[in-house]
Amino acid sequence: MAAVALTLEAIQMVLTPTNLLLAFAGVAFGIIMGAIPGLTATMAVALSLPLTFMMELETAFTFLMAVYVAGITGGKISAILLCIPGTASSVATTFDGFPMARNGEPERALGIALGSSAFGTIVGIFCLLFIAPPLARFALAFGPFEFTMVGVFALTVVSLSRREGLTKAFIATVIGVMAGMVGLSQVDSVPRFTFGQGYLLAGFEILPVLLGLYAVTQIMLDAEKMSITVELKTKLKGLFPHIRELAEHKKNVIRSSLIGVAIGIIPGIGGALANIMAYLQAKKASPYPEKFGTGIPDGIIASESANNAAIGGALVPLLTLGIPGDGVSAMLLGAFMIQGLQPGPLLFRDNPVLVYSMLVAMVVAVIFIIIQMIAGIRFFARVLSLPKYFLLPVVFTFCALGAFTVSGRLTDVGVMLGFGLLGYFLQKNNFPLISALLGYILGPIIEYNIRRALMLSRGSFMPYITRPISATLLGFTLLVLIIYFVREVIAIKQVRKSVSE
Amino acid sequence: MRRSFVNADFVIAVAFTVFAVWVYIVARGFPVPSWATVGAGFVPRILAVLLIILSASLVLQTVLAKKAVEKARKTDADADTLSEKLNVSLEEAERLQRSEQKPWFFTPVLFGVFVLYYLSLPYLGYFLTKILGTTVLIVLIGTSDKAALRGLVYKGFAIGVGLSVFVYILFQRFMYIRLPRGVVVRWLIGFFS
Numbered sequence: 001m002a003a004v005a006l007t008l009e010a011i012q013m014v015l016t017p018t019n020l021l022l023a024f025a026g027v028a029f030g031i032i033m034g035a036i037p038g039l040t041a042t043m044a045v046a047l048s049l050p051l052t053f054m055m056e057l058e059t060a061f062t063f064l065m066a067v068y069v070a071g072i073t074g075g076k077i078s079a080i081l082l083c084i085p086g087t088a089s090s091v092a093t094t095f096d097g098f099p100m101a102r103n104g105e106p107e108r109a110l111g112i113a114l115g116s117s118a119f120g121t122i123v124g125i126f127c128l129l130f131i132a133p134p135l136a137r138f139a140l141a142f143g144p145f146e147f148t149m150v151g152v153f154a155l156t157v158v159s160l161s162r163r164e165g166l167t168k169a170f171i172a173t174v175i176g177v178m179a180g181m182v183g184l185s186q187v188d189s190v191p192r193f194t195f196g197q198g199y200l201l202a203g204f205e206i207l208p209v210l211l212g213l214y215a216v217t218q219i220m221l222d223a224e225k226m227s228i229t230v231e232l233k234t235k236l237k238g239l240f241p242h243i244r245e246l247a248e249h250k251k252n253v254i255r256s257s258l259i260g261v262a263i264g265i266i267p268g269i270g271g272a273l274a275n276i277m278a279y280l281q282a283k284k285a286s287p288y289p290e291k292f293g294t295g296i297p298d299g300i301i302a303s304e305s306a307n308n309a310a311i312g313g314a315l316v317p318l319l320t321l322g323i324p325g326d327g328v329s330a331m332l333l334g335a336f337m338i339q340g341l342q343p344g345p346l347l348f349r350d351n352p353v354l355v356y357s358m359l360v361a362m363v364v365a366v367i368f369i370i371i372q373m374i375a376g377i378r379f380f381a382r383v384l385s386l387p388k389y390f391l392l393p394v395v396f397t398f399c400a401l402g403a404f405t406v407s408g409r410l411t412d413v414g415v416m417l418g419f420g421l422l423g424y425f426l427q428k429n430n431f432p433l434i435s436a437l438l439g440y441i442l443g444p445i446i447e448y449n450i451r452r453a454l455m456l457s458r459g460s461f462m463p464y465i466t467r468p469i470s471a472t473l474l475g476f477t478l479l480v481l482i483i484y485f486v487r488e489v490i491a492i493k494q495v496r497k498s499v500s501e
Numbered sequence: 502m503r504r505s506f507v508n509a510d511f512v513i514a515v516a517f518t519v520f521a522v523w524v525y526i527v528a529r530g531f532p533v534p535s536w537a538t539v540g541a542g543f544v545p546r547i548l549a550v551l552l553i554i555l556s557a558s559l560v561l562q563t564v565l566a567k568k569a570v571e572k573a574r575k576t577d578a579d580a581d582t583l584s585e586k587l588n589v590s591l592e593e594a595e596r597l598q599r600s601e602q603k604p605w606f607f608t609p610v611l612f613g614v615f616v617l618y619y620l621s622l623p624y625l626g627y628f629l630t631k632i633l634g635t636t637v638l639i640v641l642i643g644t645s646d647k648a649a650l651r652g653l654v655y656k657g658f659a660i661g662v663g664l665s666v667f668v669y670i671l672f673q674r675f676m677y678i679r680l681p682r683g684v685v686v687r688w689l690i691g692f693f694s
Binding site for chain 1: 671
């Protein structure tokens with residue numbers, strides 16, 4: 001009953017003219033950013049953050065959730081029309097979406113993808129609604145030992161999932177954690193690595209770091225590639241979500257959405273892997289796997305329902321434990337911090353209406369996405385032809401504006417540039433950025449809890465093993481590491497065997 | 502021919518090791534409060550040790566990878582021709598990749614413009630910097646597209662002015678955020694008033 005009352009209150013909060021107008025604008029902005037290859041949903045949310053400073057709490061999150069959902073959904077447009085995924089979440093959409101568009105059915109491909117995205121988002125919201133509250137209640141029992149292990153587990157899983165290799169992922173994590181150590185220490189206010197500079201005492205503000213690592217790095221990487229102006233030859237007519245076609249593939253839709261939610265919950269993986277996993281599962285379960293890749297609806301449905309369902313999954317660790325699982329949820333964590341809030345189990349206890357408002361905002365976003373895609377698909381498709389040399393400078397100047405507005409200090413623009421350079425250097429040398437970013441965010445949380453834990457245990461590490469939840473999390477961390485190394489050894493042996501043969 | 506183990510990863514690993522040693526030394530100087538079991542230097546020291554171990558592992562991987570290549574070259578008679586073929590295809594791939602990339606000095610110049618943008622903010626103010634910065638960046642990034650080069654300065658300038666008006670209305674009028682006016686602009690206003 002409490003959930004129904006909270007939902008009704010959240011609906012009342014979200015459905016105001018200002019919120020609806022901002023959600024509408026956020027959806028348009030998100031679709032455009034998601035559609036343009038190189039400009040991701042993460043960047044869209046990062047650029048939107050400065051606009052939320054002066055907003056009411058619910059208004060800010062209604063706007064951000066609209067940008068987030070639309071950013072993921074927008075990735076399908078270029079994936080289907082150009083065979084270039086707008087975001088990593090839409091890679092598998094190209095496998096069948098582009099062939100279907102090439103076969104003369106671009107509207108059908110976009111329509112199926114739109115319906116699948118909408119359905120996936122709704123499934124993600126329902127799963128979040130059922131998983132998050134009990135998990136948050138359970139997490140209320142967590143102490144510093146448990147929170148340390150949650151952070152360590154998240155960082156380990158994120159590093160293990162990187163294709164750049166474990167060593168580089170761990171190095172990037174350590175660098176990120178070290179960046180988070182700058183400033184006054186949390187427990188005893190000792191100035192660390194500040195070089196006597198007053199502005200470093202509070203550490204680096206989160207927004208300039210996020211903008212630097214994600215946006216400035218991406219701008220530099222995109223700008224150094226030769227500009228290619230895309231000419232869209234496809235002429236689009238009407239677009240509508242193919243509900244009947246989705247109903248015919250209901251098993252695929254539900255399975256892919258659930259895969260999306262499950263993968264979205266795992267830190268550091270999210271929609272980028274969910275769409276591919278769902279596609280592979282759909283192919284495996286299909287009576288006609290040989291047709292995959294030729295332009296059949298099954299592949300589009302699998303990919304698009306999974307990547308949007310992963311949004312609900314990614315919000316689970318963020319809202320219940322305060323642990324962001326990917327780049328976008330790290331941006332949302334930044335939004336919480338800007339508003340003076342700390343996501344985690346206490347958020348559900350102290351501010352449940354906000355959590356439900358975020359879910360209602362996602363439903364509103366889905367409705368607006370469908371409306372805007374039906375009405376404006378020709379416009380969104382034309383946006384794909386916008387040259388990069390117009391977009392990138394505009395994005396950069398908005399990043400600088402965002403970094404400045406966070407605390408009104410020009411120094412933060414310099415901090416943003418510094419982290420942009422660090423991100424560029426890491427990315428160029430195959431050190432995963434997400435590991436550095438999550439290290440920066442989770443590092444201080446882990447350190448704070450380690451120090452609190454050691455004060456409680458008078459310097460003993462034993463409670464990490466003797467407390468059941470902490471020990472379980474430690475066991476999981478060791479288990480994933482062992483599995484990783486065993487798989488690596490098997491892979492090396494197989495390569496050696498094939499070479500000797 | 503014996504190949505050197507020194508590559509980008511090797512240099513980075515050595516640089517990270519030096520950095521980690523510095524962090525460790527600095528962190529040793531942080532005080533431990535009487536009421537706490539560990540001080541502010543505890544976690545940074547653990548991280549520094551971890552970074553040294555990881556950097557050593559990266560160096561080891563670099564050396565082992567190179568040794569494996571050397572061994573394969575020596576033991577397999579066909580390896581040389583295979584590797585030659587591979588090298589050719591790799592070179593070809595690299596050449597193709599390079600043709601899609603702008604010259605090596607592009608990114609330092611681009612970052613230099615970013616830094617200039619930042620440094621000129623206190624002097625020229627937000628709006629003037631935005632107009633000039635947008636124009637320069639559009640021309641700089643757009644120079645690869647020769648067909649678009651004509652009129653790029655005017656287009657860049659127009660976009661810069663348009664964005665400045667948009668930001669002024671949104672941030673100063675609606676959100677009441679004061680954007681830096683700049684020393685030069687303030688002086689000019691004072692001079693003409």
